[in-house]
Amino acid sequence: xxxxxxxxxxxxxxxxxxxxxxxxxxxxxxxxxxxxxxxxxxxxxxxxxxxxxxxxxxxxxxxxxxxxxxxxxxxxxxxxxxxxxxxxxxxxxxxxxxxxxxxxxxxxxxxxxxxxxxxxxxxxxxxxxxxxxxxxxxxxxxxxxxxxxxxxxxxxxxxxxxxxxxxxxxxxxxxxxxxxxxxxxxxxxxxxxxxxxxxxxxxxxxxxxxxxxxxxxxxxxxxxxxxxxxxxxxxxxxxxxxxxxxxxxxxxxxxxxxxxxxxxxxxxxxxxxxxxxxxxxxxxxxxxxxxxxxxxxxxxxxxxxxxxxxxxxxxxxxxxxxxxxxxxxxxxxxxxxxxxxxxxxxxxxxxxxxxxxxxxxxxxxxxxxxxxxxxxxxxxxxxxxxxxxxxxxxxxxxxxxxxxxxxxxxxxxxxxxxxxxxxxxxxxxxxxxxxxxxxxxxxxxxxxxxxxxxxxxxxxxxxxxxxxxxxxxxxx
Ligand code: NAD
Ligand code: UGA
Numbered sequence: 001x002x003x004x005x006x007x008x009x010x011x012x013x014x015x016x017x018x019x020x021x022x023x024x025x026x027x028x029x030x031x032x033x034x035x036x037x038x039x040x041x042x043x044x045x046x047x048x049x050x051x052x053x054x055x056x057x058x059x060x061x062x063x064x065x066x067x068x069x070x071x072x073x074x075x076x077x078x079x080x081x082x083x084x085x086x087x088x089x090x091x092x093x094x095x096x097x098x099x100x101x102x103x104x105x106x107x108x109x110x111x112x113x114x115x116x117x118x119x120x121x122x123x124x125x126x127x128x129x130x131x132x133x134x135x136x137x138x139x140x141x142x143x144x145x146x147x148x149x150x151x152x153x154x155x156x157x158x159x160x161x162x163x164x165x166x167x168x169x170x171x172x173x174x175x176x177x178x179x180x181x182x183x184x185x186x187x188x189x190x191x192x193x194x195x196x197x198x199x200x201x202x203x204x205x206x207x208x209x210x211x212x213x214x215x216x217x218x219x220x221x222x223x224x225x226x227x228x229x230x231x232x233x234x235x236x237x238x239x240x241x242x243x244x245x246x247x248x249x250x251x252x253x254x255x256x257x258x259x260x261x262x263x264x265x266x267x268x269x270x271x272x273x274x275x276x277x278x279x280x281x282x283x284x285x286x287x288x289x290x291x292x293x294x295x296x297x298x299x300x301x302x303x304x305x306x307x308x309x310x311x312x313x314x315x316x317x318x319x320x321x322x323x324x325x326x327x328x329x330x331x332x333x334x335x336x337x338x339x340x341x342x343x344x345x346x347x348x349x350x351x352x353x354x355x356x357x358x359x360x361x362x363x364x365x366x367x368x369x370x371x372x373x374x375x376x377x378x379x380x381x382x383x384x385x386x387x388x389x390x391x392x393x394x395x396x397x398x399x400x401x402x403x404x405x406x407x408x409x410x411x412x413x414x415x416x417x418x419x420x421x422x423x424x425x426x427x428x429x430x431x432x433x434x435x436x437x438x439x440x441x442x443x444x445x446x447x448x449x450x451x452x453x454x455x456x457x458x459x460x461x462x463x464x465x466x467x468x469x470x471x472x473x474x475x476x
Contacts, residue, residue: 002126002195003028006083008113010034010043010072012053012169012276012344013130013162014089019061020173022070024203031071031079043072054343054370057170080120085195088113089130089162094280103287105134105280114141118148118155126192129159132281134288135219156192158183159214161221166275167341179209182217189214222285226301229278231266233307239269239469240314249469250451269468271353271420271449272311274338276346279305312349315449316356318466322445323416327361330414332444334407335421336368336376343370345379349449350420354401355383363400367410369423373403408434414444422450435461 007018010032018030034040042052044066048059062070073079080086090109095101110131117125127145129137138157145155159182164172179200183193193211200209212220239249249269257264273279282305289298323329338348345351354364358380366376377398384394404410407425411417411434419426435443446458446465458465 001027002085002199004083005030005085005087006079007032007087007089007130008034008076008080009087009089009091009109009131010036010039010052011089011091012055012166013164014087015043015053015062016055016058016164016169016173017089017130017162018087019058019065019070020170021199022065022068023061025199026069028199029069029071031073031083033073033076033079035074035076037074040072040074055167055169056341061170076116077120080117080125081122083125084123085126085128086117087128087130087160091276092131092133092280093276094283100287103283103290105132105284105287107133107137107140110137110141111144114144115148118145121153121155122150124154125156126195127155127157128196129157129218130162132161132221132225132277133159133218134284135215135222137218138214154188156183156188157214158189158192158196159217160196161217163221163224166344167339174203176204176208179204180212180217180220181209182212182214185213222281222288225278225281226285226304228266229273229282229308230301230304232268232270232273232278233304233311235267235269236272236311236468237307239311242469242471244471246471247469248471252469269449269451270311270422271315271349271468272308274346274348274350276344279308279347312352313356315349315447315468316353319353319357319416319418319447320360322447322464322466325361326357329362329416331357331362331364332410332414332417333364333366334410334417334419334426335423336366336371336379337421340421340423341370343372343375345371345375348379348421351379351383353418353420355380355387355397358397358400359384359387361400363402365402365404365410365414367404367407368421369407369425376403377401415442416445416447418447419450419452422452427452427454431458431461431463435463 005028007014007030014032018032022030039052042050051059088110090113092105092107092110095104095106117127138159141157161180163176181193181196183189197209235253238252242249242252253267256262257267282301286298286302320326333350333354336348336350337343337345358364380398380401381394384397443463446463448465448467451467455465455467
């Protein structure tokens with residue numbers, strides 16, 4: 001029975017996952033370590049407002065288990081050495097340079113962990129791949145470990161990819177559809193797998209714990225994300241057709257989703273999927289396909305990302321052509337996070353769409369219930385830098401942006417309102433009252449890229465409204 005766990009990486013995956021294991025396995029001591037000391041300090045804060053990741057339900061669990069059997073520490077070496085099982089939950093972004101640049105996963109963090117574990121460990125360890133990794137990473141880890149380990153220490157690597165979604169992390173961890181565990185099909189490999197099964201068995205029904213070979217487990221994670229994203233690109237691509245044909249995308253989603261062979265999940269149109277993983281994991285899959293000479297397969301998956309970029313550009317163009325001229329237009333941006341109920345903005349469609357609006361002369365007022373002002377400015381700056389703009393130009397563009405702390409401030413006095421994140425708060429706007437408060441002679445155009453607003457009500461109040469893929473309600 002495992003008694004001591006170390007998790008490297010105190011991010012969106014590491015902390016919620018370890019918090020739930022700590023809650024369900026009170027006899028296991030878990031320490032989450034991270035090279036980012038300020039992140040560890042924030043998790044140790046007495047004020048949950050300081051926690052770096054906001055997830056419904058997470059604060060309560062941390063309050064219950066922290067400093068009982070869940071600990072946060074910057075002393076990585078110590079906790080590696082003391083543990084029996086080590087989870088790798090470090091980030092694996094897309095490579096920015098070198099072989100595979102722009103596609104392959106950057107495994108620098110993973111390699112560093114493997115080296116550190118091998119160098120430090122004085123007792124046997126089970127290493128659990130929790131990060132999303134290219135298929136056959138375990139082979140690479142073995143090579144690194146064998147090069148750096150002490151002679152009498154044994155390591156077993158198993159794969160246990162994470163399927164939680166942000167905003168519902170705790171719910172997903174409590175009631176996982178499935179837990180995948182992949183191992184070498186050797187006696188020691190299977191024993192390592194069983195020790196992790198015993199942990200999950202504390203709250204996950206055994207039939208949902210799926211055991212498989214390690215390569216299937218690694219590849220299943222990339223494949224699952226690719227197929228989820230593929231559904232979004234499929235429905236978003238169809239939204240372009242419904243707009244041309246007076247069909248309605250919501251009706252299409254309903255019709256398609258009622259076929260139980262297809263299912264009704266992940267058929268919501270949007271300004272394109274965001275989040276830290278879909279794009280990077282598909283690009284990684286594309287790279288892997290190319291490595292194996294599977295060009296047609298690579299191109300098939302690449303198209304999912306290309307359609308996502310197309311959807312973002314399409315929305316920008318719709319706003320631009322509806323307003324005729326963007327220069328000096330005041331536009332309210334509702335929502336910055338990549339989906340509701342999270343403060344995560346990584347790859348959010350709000351970033352390229354808003355940047356294109358300011359580059360084309362619009363002034364923006366931006367409101368998000370959870371994302372901090374400095375994060376929004378950072379996101380815009382990074383995006384504008386990627387367009388090779390110089391610091392002076394970036395400063396001037398940022399001068400066109402105001403971050404609002406309330407929704408009503410954001411809504412007042414603008415030429416257009418664009419809903420980019422599906423926050424519940426946006427569905428509760430008193431549009432009648434907002435109509436009275438507006439100083440404009442003309443009511444603002446409303447672009448609802450999440451199809452969450454009551455379009456009939458808005459139209460009855462005199463607003464011109466665009467909803468994605470809603471063929472007969474598009475602004476003419
Ligand atoms: P994150 O950036 O929030 O957290 C990763 C943490 O690892 C950071 O705090 C970083 O400082 C730390 N770290 C990196 N290298 C380190 C090292 N060598 N030593 C110590 N600490 C180190 O990332 P995340 O969103 O939690 O994602 C982690 C992995 O899980 C990725 O592979 C991702 O694809 C995968 N994943 C993410 C999600 C999600 O919803 N975010 C869901 C499933 C899987
Ligand atoms: C996604 C997967 O759902 C998780 O299973 C996976 O573990 C995780 O990626 C990961 O590997 O990181 P996440 O990115 O947190 O989770 O959030 P999703 O709910 O999948 O949403 C991703 C993006 O797709 C969001 O921008 C969302 O608005 C968009 N989306 C989602 C749509 O545009 N339409 C939909 O129907 C569903």
